[in-house]
Amino acid sequence: LSDRLSGIFDKLTGRGALSENDVNEAMREIRRALIEADVALPVVRSFTDKVRNRAVGAEVVKSITPGQMVVKIVHDQLVEMLGGDSVGGGIDLNAPAPVAIMMVGLQGSGKTTTTSKIARRLTQRDKRKVLMASLDTRRPAAQEQLKVLGEQNGVDTLPIIEGQGPVEIAKRAMTAARLGGYDVVMLDTAGRIHIDEPLMVEMAEVKAAANPHEILLVADALTGQDAVNLAQSFDERVGITGIALTRMDGDGRGGAALSMQAVTGKPVKLIGTGEKSDALEDFYPKRIADRILGMGDIVSLVEKAAEAIDAEKAAKMAARMQKGHFDLDDLAEQLRQMEKMGGMSGMMGMLPGVGKMKKQIEAANIDDKVFKRQVAIISSMTKQERSKPDILKASRKKRIAAGSGVDVAEVNKLLKMHRQMADMMKMMGKKKGMLGKLMGGL
Numbered sequence: 001l002s003d004r005l006s007g008i009f010d011k012l013t014g015r016g017a018l019s020e021n022d023v024n025e026a027m028r029e030i031r032r033a034l035i036e037a038d039v040a041l042p043v044v045r046s047f048t049d050k051v052r053n054r055a056v057g058a059e060v061v062k063s064i065t066p067g068q069m070v071v072k073i074v075h076d077q078l079v080e081m082l083g084g085d086s087v088g089g090g091i092d093l094n095a096p097a098p099v100a101i102m103m104v105g106l107q108g109s110g111k112t113t114t115t116s117k118i119a120r121r122l123t124q125r126d127k128r129k130v131l132m133a134s135l136d137t138r139r140p141a142a143q144e145q146l147k148v149l150g151e152q153n154g155v156d157t158l159p160i161i162e163g164q165g166p167v168e169i170a171k172r173a174m175t176a177a178r179l180g181g182y183d184v185v186m187l188d189t190a191g192r193i194h195i196d197e198p199l200m201v202e203m204a205e206v207k208a209a210a211n212p213h214e215i216l217l218v219a220d221a222l223t224g225q226d227a228v229n230l231a232q233s234f235d236e237r238v239g240i241t242g243i244a245l246t247r248m249d250g251d252g253r254g255g256a257a258l259s260m261q262a263v264t265g266k267p268v269k270l271i272g273t274g275e276k277s278d279a280l281e282d283f284y285p286k287r288i289a290d291r292i293l294g295m296g297d298i299v300s301l302v303e304k305a306a307e308a309i310d311a312e313k314a315a316k317m318a319a320r321m322q323k324g325h326f327d328l329d330d331l332a333e334q335l336r337q338m339e340k341m342g343g344m345s346g347m348m349g350m351l352p353g354v355g356k357m358k359k360q361i362e363a364a365n366i367d368d369k370v371f372k373r374q375v376a377i378i379s380s381m382t383k384q385e386r387s388k389p390d391i392l393k394a395s396r397k398k399r400i401a402a403g404s405g406v407d408v409a410e411v412n413k414l415l416k417m418h419r420q421m422a423d424m425m426k427m428m429g430k431k432k433g434m435l436g437k438l439m440g441g442l
């Protein structure tokens with residue numbers, strides 16, 4: 001996505017408010033990014049509609065490009081839909097003990113693994129007494145799998161009795177928990193390969209028998225277009241209270257989080273990040289939004305800078321400077337390149353976590369207009385003046401100031417900056433290697 005967004009940055013520059021065209025252009029790329037991140041199509045559509053409404057006509061904040069503005073709005077909207085500033089992870093135990101937590105989902109989605117991860121966390125971190133019960137009577141050894149995980153993590157499991165059905169096991173688990181003084185009962189249900197009627201009936205029956213306080217839908221982060229149907233079915237037929245997204249350690253970008261949250265309005269509470277029992281994390285909307293958009297990516301900044309700098313020009317300039325030449329033409333070239341990269345603030349804006357520095361930059365007056373004015377000053381000079389700044393005396397400075405619409409003081413400031421830079425370049429040119437580093441870093 002970063003590449004494409006850079007493309008948008010280039011196309012959209014220098015307008016006051018976002019036009020419908022700006023937004024539509026950017027939105028095509030955003031839509032593609034969302035689909036690549038496995039967000040379901042109907043959700044992509046409703047999401048882009050929302051963003052379009054919010055974006056068209058929005059003021060472009062000074063010192064960022066319209067393209068960056070659209071991305072900011074997309075990102076904000078995404079975070080909002082994923083839960084805003086709240087952090088998922090809170091399993092609600094605010095009910096009379098034993099509190100039942102029912103895990104539902106398709107076969108292989110990670111229900112059993114996630115059941116034991118949550119049980120382990122509640123036991124070790126939250127000091128709760130937890131009983132786990134497997135209601136999976138369909139797959140041979142499914143109950144045994146949970147028992148083994150329980151033993152590994154120091155969590156009790158309900159003794160296995162052959163021949164009992166899911167509803168019977170659920171009732172027995174609740175009774176055992178009551179008698180045994182447990183705080184929490186985790187009910188690990190059986191899945192199916194596809195959503196089908198018998199599964200939904202079974203889930204509804206278990207729910208009626210155990211009256212769970214939380215019903216968590218466990219889904220694979222790689223669930224693509226099916227996410228909407230999956231979440232909708234379970235929510236309508238069983239009524240979920242939250243979502244646990246597994247396999248977030250894989251390549252998936254987690255678009256299913258957006259799909260499922262959008263259609264159910266239920267929060268993603270937890271994410272699974274590995275097969276081991278401690279690979280369970282809270283859900284941070286901002287992190288997932290970044291992942292879905294592929295943002296906060298330093299690589300994109302570097303790519304953008306590399307694009308803006310004509311490598312050949314840079315090499316030529318480096319060679320000249322190594323010999324001690326750095327005239328005002330060279331400075332103008334540097335300033336233009338800085339401007340191409342969106343200026344200081346544009347570059348800083350692409351780095352994650354520099355929001356605070358923005359104020360400092362603005363205070364230091366390094367905004368894009370300064371680059372433009374400085375280039376204008378240099379353009380008002382003659383060729384001779386640019387290559388030999390020493391000849392610039394009062395009368396010439398006055399002429400240049402008038403020609404570029406600035407005060408003489410500003411011309412002086414530019415000349416001083418040039419002198420300092422030229423001195424620095426000379427010094428660095430002597431220390432071999434330093435100059436190359438400097439040029440590479442620009």
Ligand code: GDP
Nearest residue numbers: 107108109110111112113246247272273274275
């Ligand atoms: P169930 O059929 O829904 O109970 O699924 P299981 O809990 O048995 O998990 C199926 C497979 O997915 C197992 O091999 C798990 O180790 C694996 N698995 C579950 N959660 C995660 C996860 O967050 N990351 C990874 N990499 N694997 C997971």
Ligand code: MG
Nearest residue numbers: 111112136142
């Ligand atoms: Mg299972």
